């Protein structure tokens with residue numbers, strides 16, 4: 338077991354094992370740092386930047402830091418909360434997020450983090466840029482309207498060592514795509530795992546939906562910060 | 570202030586449904602018997618609930634359901650802005666266009682062609698795109714209300730639950746800025 342160290346969140350002493358992921362160490366000490374791309378227990382991706390905090394005076398994505406002895410972390414400062422909120426607002430206007438029509442509503446991390454931040458309207462204009470919905474051999478749907486390009490599917494959905502998903506193109510052209518040969522071999526459980534890994538409603542299994550009524554889903558009954566692993 | 574306070578006047582409420590489905594209004598009515606408290610706290614003026622169609626007096630609060638999909642919506646929304654001190658965009662459609670805004674990605678021409686000329690249900694019929702001068706003209710896309718006029722507060726939800734309306738209206742009746750608790754912020 339690594340040495341236990343003391344670090345500080347907003348001036349309050351906290352303890353963790355040296356090197357622990359800062360987002361997880363904060364949660365263990367009762368402080369919720371919002372994140373979309375972080376998948377508990379896995380290597381950090383650092384793609385969404387929503388976990389932005391100040392570490393020893395510098396802005397940083399918390400998920401990319403390991404805890405060090407004496408580390409000083411600011412989470413609550415209004416300008417940091419506002420920067421994190423602005424990142425969430427950008428995601429809402431970048432592509433097309435129509436929550437009432439989304440099967441992931443009520444179990445979507447993007448939505449739940451926005452609730453946590455009391456977001457009622459983005460400060461940026463909606464873009465309404467068209468995106469496609471792809472049906473891969475009737476086994477998997479990718480709705481590009483909702484993808485936030487976090488890269489979780491790419492990193493955490495595998496068959497053996499092979500990645501099933503990949504990102505093609507860059508910037509505003511970036512799209513997630515799937516390896517059809519690997520997809521053909523995937524079981525229903527593996528597909529369910531892919532749906533689960535996606536923090537939004539971009540990856541869905543065709544023909545399934547609304548098993549749990551809206552209003553009784555996990556983020557309808559619990560706030561995201563209370564569900565400690567951020568997943569169901 | 571000269572010390573002679575004006576007698577306490579009931580705030581006046583106006584409501585409207587633009588490019589919405591009236592679901593938000595139904596949700597407001599879903600307050601059950603608290604609707605009596607709403608009526609005790611507010612005088613209801615221009616609203617589908619009173620069937621008053623023109624502003625005859627200045628209103629304190631205007632609730633806007635739905636975004637703007639045609640020129641009449643824009644006209645009515647501007648009228649609300651001119652006649653209400655505080656405007657609240659109520660529901661997903663007022664805030665981001667909602668389901669009507671799904672057409673924003675398609676384009677107006679393609680949309681009208683699909684609906685009136687190449688509709689799958691009208692096989693054999695001669696299609697015609699309605700263009701009577703009395704019919705409101707569709708806008709190029711559906712606009713959220715705050716892209717057309719200044720909106721003071723936003724009440725998300727599809728529809729916002731009755732409790733959210735209640736929290737909003739009790740705050741406004743008391744002259745407070747509404748600050749919804751997290752449990753009442755929902756987008757679905």
Ligand code: SF4
Pocket residue numbers: 483484485486487488489490491513534535536537539540
């Ligand atoms: S499909 Fe889902 S998991 Fe994959 S990059 Fe997009 S949002 Fe992330």
